[in-house]
Amino acid sequence: MGDDGQFHAQDEAVDLSATPVEAWVALGFFWLLGLTVFYQFVTRYVLNDSAAWTEEIARYFLIGTVFTGAAIGVAKNNHIQVDFFYRHLPQAVCRWLSRLVDVLRIAFFGAAVALTAQMMLRLNNARMTIVDLPMNLVYGVCLLGFAAMLARSVWVMKVHLKRGYSVLERPESTMEDRA
Template identity: 70%
Template sequence: MSTQSIDDMPHVMGDDGEFHAQDEAVDLSGTIAEAWVALGFFWVLGGVVFYQFFTRYVLNNSAAWTEEIARYLLIAVVFTGATIGVARNNHIQVDFFYRYMPARMGRVMATVVDVLRIGFFAMASVLTLMMMQKLGNNSRMTMVDLPMNWVYGICLAGFIAMTFRSALVARRHWQRGYSVLERPMTEITDN
């Protein structure tokens, strides 16, 4: 039961009987660079999809290249946008067992998770680079005569950024002595 009185609560009804609410100021200062890149890809994707819609349904003469480019732009949005989840440490995770583990074991397991996450993204970076080297410039896009390595290069950049952000998250966990797995509610207030 709340101990707040009605006078302590925010007032949304004015004396004129109208609803008055003010939004909080938007603060984008904590937005990471990868989020701006993902937003840029998203807007370009939106423009391409709109162009596709316009040419198909308004002009009745669909631009063939838009389908393929939209697919690749969606890949770019996903791989750059996934870095946001890594940086904020809010990807899907299971913390159920950490409630029943001894604190020391939970700390060790959380550190192992951090190391494995860094290792996974680093290995994905290496494998993507190896694949790009094997493909060279021989593999081209279907409708647009551009190298597929451009698309894989964006994936590589995303994996490298995720590796870097994972290392920063692991360092933050090490410095404060716990991770979101051990104390799930603290991460909500930290971000």
């Protein structure tokens, strides 16, 4: 309410400068997925002549959205976690357990990058079912997603080490909290 007794609504300024690259890539895949599904809808229900390639391509755009979007979850450090034991164990034990979680996360994503690269090498010339494109395009997106998750995991561990605690030790904290 203003001094004149009227309600004045003002939008806050939108600041997208803190949006990570992964979020823009995931948004791009999401829009491509939406456009593909819309095209599928139009060809199937309006033109009564369904485009066969849309099912396959939509699936691959969904895979791209998931793998690039998962890197955002790693960067925000808000994937599923159990903090029950951190409430009941001594602080020193919790600190070492949270460091172990960071190291295991990095090891997991490192292994995922290596295994995906190996699979891409073995698939070599495999093609998509309907669209005549190499399947390594899809697995390349998965590889880049895993690599982004690996890089973000290293960054998260550096943040945890710098500030001296992780979100497991202090559940009320976020990655935006700085020491």
